[in-house]
Amino acid sequence: xxxxxxxxxxxxxxRFGKVVANCDVSMDVKQGEILSVLGENGCGKTTLMNxxxxxxxxxxxxxxxxxxxxxxxSPKDAFSxxxxxxxxxxxxxxxxxxxxNIVLGTGEDEKYDIKAAKTRISEMSExxxxxxxLDKKIHEMSVSEKQTVExxxxxxxxxxxxxxxxxxxxxxxQEIRRLFGVLRAMRADGKSVLIITHKLNEVMEISDRxxxxxxxxxxxxxxxxxxxxxxxxxxxVGQKVxxxxxxxxxxxxxxxxxxxGLTMTGPEGNLVLDNVSFEAYSGEILGIAGIAGSGQRxxxxxxxxxxxxxxxxxxxxxxxxxxxxxxxxxxxxxxxxLAEEGMLRYADGRDFDGKxxxxxxxxxxxxxxxxxxxxxxxxxxxxxxxxxKTPLQIKELGVRFSFVPEDRLGMGLxxxxxxxxxxxxxxxxxxxxxxxxxxxxxxxxxxxxxxxKVVTPGTHTAVRKLxxxxxxxxxxxxxxxxGPKVLMAAxxxxxLDINSxxxxxxxxxxxKKNGVAVIFVGEDLDVLLSLCDRIMVVSxxxxxxxxxxxxxxxxxxxxxxxxxxxVKE
Amino acid sequence: MITFxxxxxxxxxxxxFGCVGEIITEKAGHLNLGIPGxxxxxxxxxxxxxxLYMGIANGNPSWLLLVLxxxxxxxxFAAATGAIYALLTxxxxxxxxxxxxxxxxxxxxxxxxLMSFVDRTHxxxxxxxxxxxxxFAKNLGWFGEIFLGHGVxxxxxxxxxxxxxxxxxxxxxxxxxxxxxxxxxxADAAGINVTAYKYVAILVGSGIAGLGGFYYIMDxxxxxxxxxxxxxxxxxxxxxxxxxxxxxxHLGILGALLFGGCYIVAFVLANVTxxxxxIIKMLPYVITIVVxxxxxxxxxxxxxxxxxxxxxxxxxxx
Numbered sequence: 001x002x003x004x005x006x007x008x009x010x011x012x013x014x015r016f017g018k019v020v021a022n023c024d025v026s027m028d029v030k031q032g033e034i035l036s037v038l039g040e041n042g043c044g045k046t047t048l049m050n051x052x053x054x055x056x057x058x059x060x061x062x063x064x065x066x067x068x069x070x071x072x073x074s075p076k077d078a079f080s081x082x083x084x085x086x087x088x089x090x091x092x093x094x095x096x097x098x099x100x101n102i103v104l105g106t107g108e109d110e111k112y113d114i115k116a117a118k119t120r121i122s123e124m125s126e127x128x129x130x131x132x133x134l135d136k137k138i139h140e141m142s143v144s145e146k147q148t149v150e151x152x153x154x155x156x157x158x159x160x161x162x163x164x165x166x167x168x169x170x171x172x173x174q175e176i177r178r179l180f181g182v183l184r185a186m187r188a189d190g191k192s193v194l195i196i197t198h199k200l201n202e203v204m205e206i207s208d209r210x211x212x213x214x215x216x217x218x219x220x221x222x223x224x225x226x227x228x229x230x231x232x233x234x235x236x237v238g239q240k241v242x243x244x245x246x247x248x249x250x251x252x253x254x255x256x257x258x259x260x261g262l263t264m265t266g267p268e269g270n271l272v273l274d275n276v277s278f279e280a281y282s283g284e285i286l287g288i289a290g291i292a293g294s295g296q297r298x299x300x301x302x303x304x305x306x307x308x309x310x311x312x313x314x315x316x317x318x319x320x321x322x323x324x325x326x327x328x329x330x331x332x333x334x335x336x337x338l339a340e341e342g343m344l345r346y347a348d349g350r351d352f353d354g355k356x357x358x359x360x361x362x363x364x365x366x367x368x369x370x371x372x373x374x375x376x377x378x379x380x381x382x383x384x385x386x387x388x389k390t391p392l393q394i395k396e397l398g399v400r401f402s403f404v405p406e407d408r409l410g411m412g413l414x415x416x417x418x419x420x421x422x423x424x425x426x427x428x429x430x431x432x433x434x435x436x437x438x439x440x441x442x443x444x445x446x447x448x449x450x451x452x453k454v455v456t457p458g459t460h461t462a463v464r465k466l467x468x469x470x471x472x473x474x475x476x477x478x479x480x481x482x483g484p485k486v487l488m489a490a491x492x493x494x495x496l497d498i499n500s501x502x503x504x505x506x507x508x509x510x511x512k513k514n515g516v517a518v519i520f521v522g523e524d525l526d527v528l529l530s531l532c533d534r535i536m537v538v539s540x541x542x543x544x545x546x547x548x549x550x551x552x553x554x555x556x557x558x559x560x561x562x563x564x565x566x567v568k569e
Numbered sequence: 570m571i572t573f574x575x576x577x578x579x580x581x582x583x584x585x586f587g588c589v590g591e592i593i594t595e596k597a598g599h600l601n602l603g604i605p606g607x608x609x610x611x612x613x614x615x616x617x618x619x620x621l622y623m624g625i626a627n628g629n630p631s632w633l634l635l636v637l638x639x640x641x642x643x644x645x646f647a648a649a650t651g652a653i654y655a656l657l658t659x660x661x662x663x664x665x666x667x668x669x670x671x672x673x674x675x676x677x678x679x680x681x682x683l684m685s686f687v688d689r690t691h692x693x694x695x696x697x698x699x700x701x702x703x704x705f706a707k708n709l710g711w712f713g714e715i716f717l718g719h720g721v722x723x724x725x726x727x728x729x730x731x732x733x734x735x736x737x738x739x740x741x742x743x744x745x746x747x748x749x750x751x752x753x754x755x756a757d758a759a760g761i762n763v764t765a766y767k768y769v770a771i772l773v774g775s776g777i778a779g780l781g782g783f784y785y786i787m788d789x790x791x792x793x794x795x796x797x798x799x800x801x802x803x804x805x806x807x808x809x810x811x812x813x814x815x816x817x818x819h820l821g822i823l824g825a826l827l828f829g830g831c832y833i834v835a836f837v838l839a840n841v842t843x844x845x846x847x848i849i850k851m852l853p854y855v856i857t858i859v860v861x862x863x864x865x866x867x868x869x870x871x872x873x874x875x876x877x878x879x880x881x882x883x884x885x886x887x
Contacts, residue, residue, distance in 0.1 A: 076760045091755040093748055095870060104748055105759025112741035139870045 004296070006161060006192050007052065012061035014047055021047040025218040027162065027211050034193045036203040036224075039213035040236060040558075041292045042454055043495055045196050045430040048213070049163045052194075053085035054078035069515045084154030084280065085163040090146050098149045099134040102156050107110065112255040124155055129179075131385075132547035143268050144175040146485070151182070151233075163194045167281040168202055168363040169293070170268055180206050200562045206416050214238050226457050228263045232553045237558040248513060250459050253281035256517035257486055258305070262312035264298055264541075272298045274541040275311070280517040282319075286507060287549060288521045290561055295541035296521045297406055300488045304403045305391045316399050319486070324374040329398040332364070334515030335371060338382075352376050402484035404476055406491050406521075408468075412475045415464030419456065422463055423478055448477035453501065469500035476507060485519050487511050490521040507532055525554050537564050573830075574667065574715050578723060579789045580803075581733045581829030583781045585726045587807025588732050588821045594651075596737060597813060598750040598877040599658055602669025604778050605804025606676020607650045609797040611779015612786050613683040614813025615639045617785060617796070619699075630691075634699055636721055639699070639783060646771045647779020650676055655771040659764060662881040673722075673801065680797040688802045693791030700788040729777055733818040746770055747821040748876030750848020753882035763882060773873035777856070781807065806832070809857040815864070815872040855870035 007029040010210060014022040022044045028548045029035055040046045046167055050056045052063065054072045063079045071080050078085070083414055092101050103117045103194055114442040116133050125132060132148050141149070183193050183206060197203060198412065203210055204224060211221040212235040219235045234320040266272035273295050280286050288296050301307050325344060338344050341356040345353050354369075355361055372378055379525060384397055394401060398433065411519050413422045423441035445459045452473040457464055476492060493501040512518050522528045528535055532549040537560035542559040587608055594601040601607075622638040623630060628842035654672050657663040707713060737743040748756040749766045757763050782800040786792065810828055814820040831853050835846040864872050 075758045079760075091752070091758050093751045093755055095751060096744075096748070096871075102742065102746060105756070105761050107741075112739075112744075136820065137870070 003032055003088055005029070006031045006066055008064040009048070009052075010062050010064060010466070011181060012048065012051065012058045012063070014044075014051060014058050016058060020216050022051075022058075022215045023451050023553045025213070025216075026061075027218055027221055029192050029194060030209075030415060032187055032190045032194055033185050033208040034145050034206055035524075036194065036207035036458040037194060037196045037213065037234045038198060038200075038203055038232060038236060040198065040561075041098060042215075042527075043213045043236075044216040045213050045398060048538075049085065049165065049194065049196055052078065052083055053163055054083075058311050067092050070338065079159065082158055082160040083163070084157060084161070086147065086150045086154060086167065086168065088165045088166065090150050090151060092146055095137060095151035096138040097137055098132055098141075098152075099147075101138060101149055102134075102153045103355060104153075108158060121152060121156060123188050125151065127189070128182050133199070143170045143270075144172070144178070147179070148172070149180075155186075157353040160190075161194070163196070165196045166198075167195060168197065168199060172235060172270075172407075178203070182551055193547030198562055200232055203232065212236055214303075222316045229248060230555070232300040233555050233562065236562075237554045240526065240529065240554045243526055243532045245502070245527070247531065247533075250284035250512070251515075253283050254319055255563050256280050258313075258315040258317065259299075259303065260313045260315070261504060262299065262302060262314070263310045264302060264307060265310055266298070271311075272439070272541050273302065273312075276538070276541070276543055278536050278546060280519055282485070282515045282517045283300075283455075283512055283535040285512050285518040285520050285531060288519065288526040288538060289525060289528050289557055292523065294538045294561075296538060297490060298541075300403065300405070300490050300519070300521065301537070303386070304401060304537060305386065305394050306394050307545065308386060310385070314386040316384045316386055316486070318399070319383065320378040323378055325371060325376050325378060326374070327371060330398060330471065331396055331398075332368070334396060334398055335367070336374075337524055338378075343379055344376050346370075347375050351379075383387070400483060402479035402487045404472075404479050404487070404489040404492050406494075407474055408471050413463045413471065417447070418460045418462055419474055420455075420459050422450075422474065423481075426478060426482055440527045444478070444481055447479070448474060450479050452507075468495040469497060472496060472504065473500065476504060480511060484511070484516055486517045486519070488519040488521075492520070494523070501527075529554065537561055571711055571714055573833065575718065576833045576837070577826060577830040578715070578719060579829070581825035582719075582723045582726045583785045583789070583800075583803050583853060584795070584810050584828050585730055585821055585825040586781030586784065586812040587778045587804055588825060589730050589818050590774040590776070590781075590820065591808055592816055592818050593733060593774035593777065594771050595816060595878055596746050596750045596752060596875055596882065597767045597774075598757045598875055599654075599767060599771055600665050600669065600879045600883070601651075601654060601672075601771065601774070602808065602858055603650070603654045603672025603676065603776075603806055604731045605801040606673035606680075607647050607654075608782035608804045608807070609648055609676045609680035609774075609800050610650040611647035612782035612797070612800055613687075613784030614779065615643030615665060615679040615787060616687050616689075617646070618642025619692065619695045620688045620794075623695050624627075626687065626717075630695065631696060632701065635695060635698055638778065639695075639787065640725075642740050642782040643779050644776040647782075648776040650779075651771050651775025654775070655768050658881070659771070662883070665879050665881075672710050673804065675777075677797040678722045679802045680800075684794055684797075689792070689794060692787070692794070695785050696749060696791030696793075698835070700791060710812050722780065725780070727822060729864040730818045730821050734864075735743045737818070748873070750877055753877055757882075763884075778804075778833070806853055809854055812874075813853075813860050814855050815860075818884075827856075831856075 005028050009027050010026055012022055012025045023049055035043045051058050056074045056448065057073055063072060070081050072081065078200060099114055099118050099121060102121055121134060130148050132145060136222050138146060168180060170326060182208055186193055207224050209221055209223055210232060212219040214236060242531060262273050262276040263271065264273040269362060271381060275300060304307055336354055340353055342351060344352040354367060374539060384399055384409045386394055409415045420438065420441045423444045424436060427441060428436055442459060454470045456470060463474060472492060492504050508518050508520060509547045520532060528554060529549055533553060534546060535549045536546045537544050537557055539561055544563045579831050587604055591601060619641040622635055650672060654668055657668045658665045675687060702718040710716060737747060745761045746766055748761060749763050755761045785800060786794060810824050814824040831849060835849040
């Protein structure tokens with residue numbers, strides 16, 4: 001183990017505004033080793049590596065390369081220190097061939113000779129065991145081929161230290177095996193390889209040492225041979241911290257949403273949702289835990305009707321038995337549909353099918369009058385299949401979904417519109433006049449500003465001018481005001497300070513007390529464990545476990561989050 | 570028939586200059602709707618150069634000097650107008666479409682204004698000199714008349730288009746320029762000076778486009794001048810041509826001939842009504858729309874506009 005140290009990070013600290021991404025991190029990289037950088041989302045592993053690659057510059061501390069202090073201000077500087085990074089999002093030009101992408105920006109002072117360059121690339125490919133067609137255009141390539149081009153691009157620029165940001169996230173098991181073969185060949189050639197990852201089995205298989213980060217701090221660097229998955233998971237998630245969040249027991253939980261076997265193919269051709277099944281009950285908070293990008297977003301969006309599914313079903317249960325039907329959430333057409341399906345009855349038990357005793361259709365006005373008088377009741381609970389329905393169709397079916405998406409200003413609110421207009425996005429279809437009703441949304445906006453303590457100059461301020469926390473309050477306030485039966489929230493406290501976060505937690509708990517089925521996608525395990533009733537863990541688009549949040553252990557969740565199919569040969 | 574082809578080639582030359590200039594700009598990721606205005610300014614510059622030289626030459630002009638003088642002036646004026654566009658869209662990151670339209674309106678107006686000062690007394694003579702055919706054209710009958718009977722600017726246009734294809738596809742500069750237009754972030758990370766490439770491409774592209782307007786006035790209509798609106802119209806046609814030839818300068822030569830033919834056939838055909846004439850003049854635009862529809866339906870990755878066309882590049886957006 002007496003290998004030369006090539007990179008030393010000394011007391012590196014990096015802040016983004018008030019957020020500390022890395023705090024006093026010190027670690028080293030040796031020549032000819034594969035070092036895994038392990039940690040949860042947001043633990044600062046990518047930020048730390050970006051400082052080596054010249055994307056960010058550390059606020060404090062120094063980087064020592066081959067014994068000399070280095071200043072890395074740009075990717076170009078990084079290359080001059082022979083450091084190259086392969087990012088998660090490939091920086092390749094679609095309409096160029098592999099060879100053109102590889103030589104891009106190199107050899108300014110030599111004659112442009114793509115043939116000579118190709119020969120050089122081929123020699124390199126043979127040495128490390130790449131299989132690549134250099135004349136193939138990037139847009140014709142699979143993800144794994146694109147990754148290969150990125151790796152060759154870095155090697156072609158003479159990198160001795162390679163950083164790979166979650167290289168296996170989009171690869172199939174065979175492709176991962178091939179990648180690992182290449183990494184081993186590079187190690188044998190004396191190159192140092194750093195892999196950012198959160199997959200424990202891969203860490204155990206490929207790396208010589210593991211550096212574990214947690215909440216921006218370096219916890220330890222251990223030799224892989226002397227540790228175990230369990231120990232690493234413990235280091236990664238840390239001790240359980242109890243949070244002071246009020247968590248009443250669910251009252252009369254009833255099935256609200258039944259998701260069965262959801263499967264969906266992503267744009268890269270891989271399965272982003274793989275046979276996901278779960279149930280959500282009224283009066284409880286179902287937490288969804290997982291590494292970011294494990295399919296949480298796609299899951300919520302497909303329930304909300306935004307994606308085309310390969311297979312599976314989403315069924316909504318509306319416990320309406322013996323309750324009157326109203327026009328508040330059902331359109332006239334929907335009422336007629338239910339009447340034809342034989343779902344409705346009069347108060348005295350006679351069937352209501354929209355026809356009179358002689359079988360002639362009732363007049364529209366008559367039907368409206370009896371429904372508005374509350375004389376028509378559901379015979380059974382309403383069961384609605386939501387698969388392949390658009391959000392508008394779901395709304396017209398009278399299903400009360402509220403969705404607080406991850407991307408607040410992209411999917412939730414319109415940044416350039418004021419708070420009132422954003423309220424109207426959900427209610428503009430109400431009313432019968434040619435002109436929209438602005439009064440009620442204005443009242444709602446004022447209500448939300450007051451009750452959620454939104455800091456804003458007024459209801460007419462563009463939403464994008466508000467701070468992140470206030471934007472989120474406006475969005476959550478609007479979604480809750482719609483009186484949902486199912487409330488889905490993706491990372492609702494991301495970027496919020498402690499007080500705003502607690503306000504959101506309390507709002508969710510309040511909804512739960514009102515009998516709403518709440519689905520909460522979170523990233524902080526401590527919050528999930530203290531807020532939710534049940535926690536579903538997803539990994540790579542699959543459900544790896546559903547646990548009782550009151551008894552679950554943090555490391556148990558940590559292991560489930562990092563559970564992937566084995567890649568061993 | 571021969572007159573028709575000769576005229577078609579002349580109109581094609583105007584369009585080809587504009588088209589090649591616009592392709593170079595678009596390859597850097599900038600949709601320059603200012604091309605019509607820039608072509609107008611190229612005309613103004615070229616005419617100014619001609620007028621200055623004819624003044625100096627004092628009745629005894631040399632062909633070479635006249636061509637050089639007018640060419641340099643035309644390119645400088647057009648490139649200077651392009652520089653305004655570049656400053657606004659590259660450095661100040663203004664909306665490219667709005668900036669382009671503003672440049673077009675400005676260029677056309679400024680040209681009318683400038684032309685009112687230009688001394689046009691010797692334009693007739695200068696026009697004849699500039700459009701004088703290659704020396705041995707007369708001996709080759711119809712072949713010479715169609716292919717060799719044009720002024721030097723026709724051959725400059727073809728040479729520029731071919732050179733442009735070569736540079737774009739076979740040189741490092743071309744590779745880098747295409748990279749800038751496809752993905753400036755990738756180019757930046759690869760150590761390419763994105764801003765410099767964009768500026769140079771816009772200036773060179775504008776300079777080339779400007780020659781189109783000058784050629785039309787001095788060569789095709791032999792120095793007569795009414796106003797800039799006809800050149801502006803050619804500018805729009807040139808932008809449509811860029812789409813029609815799928816951003817390939819060498820195809821621009823053939824595309825320009827087709828567009829030029831469509832344009833001129835309306836004037837040449839004897840027994841067509843004015844309504845039919847207008848319909849024929851519409852053809853280039855209809856063809857362009859059809860090309861856009863076809864390429865979109867087939868979603869052919871090879872024949873798409875540069876991926877970052879029209880998008881400003883902020884380095885901080887990583």
